[in-house]
Amino acid sequence: MKKQGYHHGNLRQALIDAALALITEKGPTGFTLSEAAKGAGVTPAAVYRHFEGREDIIAAAALQGYALFTDLLDHAYNNGQPSALAAFSATGRAYLAFARRYPGYYIAMFESGISVNRTPEIAHAAARARGVLETAASALAARIPQDKRPPARLFSAHVMALSHGVVELFARNSPGTNHPFDPEDLLESGIGIYLRGLGLIPTDC
Amino acid sequence: MKKQGYHHGNLRQALIDAALALITEKGPTGFTLSEAAKGAGVTPAAVYRHFEGREDIIAAAALQGYALFTDLLDHAYNNGQPSALAAFSATGRAYLAFARRYPGYYIAMFESGISVNRTPEIAHAAARARGVLETAASALAARIPQDKRPPARLFSAHVMALSHGVVELFARNSPGTNHPFDPEDLLESGIGIYLRGLGLIPTDC
């Protein structure tokens, strides 16, 4: 937050950061253009030098979020090392870790009402993130006999749904709600059981 | 919508219905007290005869939603008949069916920002719904050898998370988004693989 006089320096990013802070603190509804401007130490009118309007700020935040998300997933995937299974699990954990470490981005991406199809850029960024999960799923699927192999997209969709559900239902600290399970454990055990169901983890039957 | 003159008859329910319609159409943000009043054919001020304010309407809708949700889940569970497994699967399907048939209720319950702990009534209603899923999970868990049986709450949480994730990521028709999978198939296959992982459906290993 280095602000020296009339010109801001990097107002665009400062506005996105302010928006993320507001979203994190008060939910997607609690974000207004005016307040984001105030957060960045600037008049509401100045916002229009960098964004088309209120929604455009959230969209920009979501776009950044998808890029970061992809990076984290990709880093967790680690080119499928040390094993397809370990890499896949790590990717699942990274999903939850992202949601917990960057709630503002997560909300902008999934809860703000911004459609992935708002701009081609966002659609592309979201597709890249999905791509990482599907790559991880493919590598893992290769270990299942071809005739009983489910489409990789199907089970990456399962893992996405499970992860998203865990985030939304169990990783949001609604005041007063005390969840009986640690979200990380919940996701880990859920994916474990699921992978056993696919025959990718040995059962003792 | 039978409105005969000065007195409305059942304004309270009419307001809830108007709120649900608005929420369904425009999302949780697109709901305003004034517009709900207009939808019910009444002055905004009249709302205060029945509700404490804007949020109170959503809370009332959510409460009704939880009651209906519980009924549907309970009906699908059907006292565990014809089998624990079939009853459990039916309950999972009912989760998704509720979200698709009553999107307004679903949004009020899960996406509106209304906390389950807002009132004891809502908390209780939500707990009842969860109770049905846990009962179904318990009956099923009884078929797993006791020493390797996971807590019923754990795997009912898994199924809730998977179901919720499927609803949020794949059952919302964001304009322009074309999902490769039918949500019902996605949930069904996901639960199937999961149950196989628990050893509740025979594998051929």
Added chain:
DNA sequence: TGTACATCAGTGAACGCGCGTTCACTGATGTAC
């Protein structure tokens, strides 16, 4: 059955507020000569 009256669900005008957005402007910066 008819009248007086209490109850209560609605009206409609008014309010203050913060919002998003616009506009003509001005101060700072960087560049050409």
Added chain:
DNA sequence: TGTACATCAGTGAACGCGCGTTCACTGATGTAC
């Protein structure tokens, strides 16, 4: 190095709007006698 000027990122005042909420009110309903 110094000056003139173009560029552009910000200001600040103003706007119209719809919001939630309040208030004194009034019309409709139901009940006591």
